[in-house]
Amino acid sequence: MNVVSHKEKIAKLQALRARLDPLQDFGLWFWAGMTAGTHAVNAALHQAGITLDDDRFPTQPGVYLVPQPDGSLKPAFRALGDVLHVGRPKVEGPVPADITEMMEGAGASTQ
Secondary structure, three states, X not given: OOXXXXXXXXXXXXXXXXXXXXXXXXHHHHHHHHHHHHHHHHXXXXXXXXXXXXXXXXXXXXXXXXXXXXXXXXXXXXXOOOOOEOOEOOOOOOOOHHHHHHXXXXXXXXX
16 A cells, blocks of 8 residues: 555554444554554555555455456565554565654564
8 A cells, every 4th residue: 555545544443442432442452453453554654655655455464366457356466565464574675764663663573
């Protein structure tokens, strides 16, 4: 995905969390926060030029759905664009300290 799409998803997830009760709806509330955090990490990695910022959608590490001219999506192997979860897959190369801190705060190692 690209930075703009990640930011849009973060905003939608934050709006969803605001409508949920953290105790009554804990599962949804928790996972909406975790998913928003993953989008924030991806946006930061793209902005820093560490991962690819484009219009493909991760399905599993290394496999992406790539938009086709006819509007369909086709699976393809690609270099790292989005992490699915912090630490999965591992981000190769140097990661700036502020992004590393964000990722470690999410409970995953960048090593």
